[in-house]
Amino acid sequence: MKKIYMDHVATNPLHPEVLDAMLPFFKENYGNPLSLYEPGIKAREAIEHARESTASLINAKAKEIIFTSSGAESNNFALKGIASAHQNKGKHIIVSRVEHHSILNSARFLEKQGFAVTYLPVDNYGRVNPADVEKAVNDETILISIIHASSEIGTIQPIADIGKIAHEKGIVFHTDSVAATGNIPVDVKALNVDLMTFAAHQFYGPKGAAALYVREGSRIVPLIYGGIQEGGRRAGTENVPAIVGMGKAAEITIRDLQKRIDHVLPKRDSMISTGLSVDKVILTGHPEQRLPGHASFVVEYIEGEAMLMMLAVKGIYSASGSACSSKALKSSPVLISIGVPVHLAQGSVVFTIGESTTDEDITYFNETFPQIITRLREISPYSKGWEGTEDATCTAKK
Amino acid sequence: MSTTEAAQKVHDEPQLKFLDKPIEADATTDIIYMMCPMHLLTIEDQVKEIETGQILSILTDYDGALEDIPEWCLKTGNEFIGIFEDDDHYKFFIKKIKES
Numbered sequence: 033m034k035k036i037y038m039d040h041v042a043t044n045p046l047h048p049e050v051l052d053a054m055l056p057f058f059k060e061n062y063g064n065p066l067s068l069y070e071p072g073i074k075a076r077e078a079i080e081h082a083r084e085s086t087a088s089l090i091n092a093k094a095k096e097i098i099f100t101s102s103g104a105e106s107n108n109f110a111l112k113g114i115a116s117a118h119q120n121k122g123k124h125i126i127v128s129r130v131e132h133h134s135i136l137n138s139a140r141f142l143e144k145q146g147f148a149v150t151y152l153p154v155d156n157y158g159r160v161n162p163a164d165v166e167k168a169v170n171d172e173t174i175l176i177s178i179i180h181a182s183s184e185i186g187t188i189q190p191i192a193d194i195g196k197i198a199h200e201k202g203i204v205f206h207t208d209s210v211a212a213t214g215n216i217p218v219d220v221k222a223l224n225v226d227l228m229t230f231a232a233h234q235f236y237g238p239k240g241a242a243a244l245y246v247r248e249g250s251r252i253v254p255l256i257y258g259g260i261q262e263g264g265r266r267a268g269t270e271n272v273p274a275i276v277g278m279g280k281a282a283e284i285t286i287r288d289l290q291k292r293i294d295h296v297l298p299k300r301d302s303m304i305s306t307g308l309s310v311d312k313v314i315l316t317g318h319p320e321q322r323l324p325g326h327a328s329f330v331v332e333y334i335e336g337e338a339m340l341m342m343l344a345v346k347g348i349y350s351a352s353g354s355a356c357s358s359k360a361l362k363s364s365p366v367l368i369s370i371g372v373p374v375h376l377a378q379g380s381v382v383f384t385i386g387e388s389t390t391d392e393d394i395t396y397f398n399e400t401f402p403q404i405i406t407r408l409r410e411i412s413p414y415s416k417g418w419e420g421t422e423d424a425t426c427t428a429k430k
Numbered sequence: 431m432s433t434t435e436a437a438q439k440v441h442d443e444p445q446l447k448f449l450d451k452p453i454e455a456d457a458t459t460d461i462i463y464m465m466c467p468m469h470l471l472t473i474e475d476q477v478k479e480i481e482t483g484q485i486l487s488i489l490t491d492y493d494g495a496l497e498d499i500p501e502w503c504l505k506t507g508n509e510f511i512g513i514f515e516d517d518d519h520y521k522f523f524i525k526k527i528k529e530s
Binding site: 116117121249251252253254257260263264265 | 459460462463464465467468471518
């Protein structure tokens with residue numbers, strides 16, 4: 033049976049050229065980058081080359097890149113590090129309600145440490161209104177962090193506009209660009225950001241390699257103390273193969289990004305048309321300001337997990353969008369924030385395609401997805417009536 | 431040791447000099463929040479970047495720098511001009527005397 037991977041926002045396969053670049057650093061080039069003899073020097077040079085490439089991907093300087101282990105680490109580092117560094121100026125932070133949990137939970141942690149946090153609402157497309165950011169700023173505001181693009185609904189935020197407001201008011205601005213960097217052109221200067229999180233496995237690099245861009249001259253308190261790695265800002269012996277892989281993936285992305293976008297965009301539009309051709313299926317997220325390979329829906333009268341399982345049986349691998357809905361049968365905070373009623377939020381499904389997706393895959397999807405909806409509605413008790421509750425428990429009407 | 435205690439210790443050392451106000455530097459490096467040994471590595475790197483006779487300023491909140499930076503200057507033959515104690519960090523001033 034066909035196996036079609038439509039969960040590229042969860043992670044991506046390693047690009048073959050990336051694997052080739054990484055392999056020597058698992059084998060003969062195993063030196064510690066801090067060692068002063070040849071294998072160490074080779075490892076150090078490879079890291080610095082990767083830093084140059086990674087910086088080029090986002091139009092930054094090499095010294096503005098701090099390698100980390102994951103997007104979650106970079107996000108924790110950004111929020112806690114900037115909050116600690118600037119707490120003498122004020123203790124107010126602004127984030128949106130549609131952030132990744134590594135931002136939301138870091139913000140909650142900081143609240144417990146005495147910081148005040150404003151969680152900004154979004155519109156029905158999941159966009160933050162820059163005017164709301166401006167209104168939320170007060171004399172104590174030291175940091176604004178807004179997600180660049182949502183992995184769950186694909187919406188791209190007006191980051192450059194928000195960054196302009198932050199800089200006019202002298203406030204540090206961070207964006208979590210994990211879902212965006214590698215999928216759309218990203219330029220930290222054009223975006224007016226001081227810090228930016230991004231991860232290699234979102235652009236065909238390895239898991240375990242990510243970065244935090246920190247604009248030159250910005251002060252940040254390290255999350256991990258120890259050695260002198262990453263200029264003393266992130267201690268720990270470097271994951272050399274993964275960092276090399278991130279650098280190579282960045283080089284390939286600089287070369288192939290437009291080709292990738294041109295490849296997925298018409299396919300995504302075809303998937304969206306198919307989804308919307310079915311009765312009571314809603315597109316979530318912005319229709320235009322969205323990631324090029326991202327199609328996400330809420331399907332009424334169907335429980336999302338059943339849809340995912342049925343799709344997997346048919347060889348289509350997709351996601352329900354958030355850990356809340358997939359693990360705890362709770363409604364996704366992102367969907368609730370964009371105004372999706374609790375009882376509909378359970379019917380969320382997210383398809384994300386990539387460079388290996390073919391026209392045949394899309395044809396198969398376009399045939400299969402509507403069939404699955406029809407089949408599930410035939411057997412679903414929800415299609416005969418639904419009663420949602422405020423605490424988001426799934427309760428079929430008796 | 432608190433910042434004040436550490437500062438007091440250096441005050442008690444006759445060869446160290448605290449400045450009443452910061453002086454103009456040809457280059458400034460901000461390593462606030464960076465711990466040992468970043469202050470020493472940074473000095474080495476930054477002194478290479480300036481010309482003989484020029485002044486380097488290093489901003490740090492690391493108390494160990496109060497001992498280490500003057501000592502580094504003694505060892506390398508560069509001139510330790512002094513320390514200005516700002517609100518939450520120190521400004522060290524070093525004049526490059528010779529190539530290290």
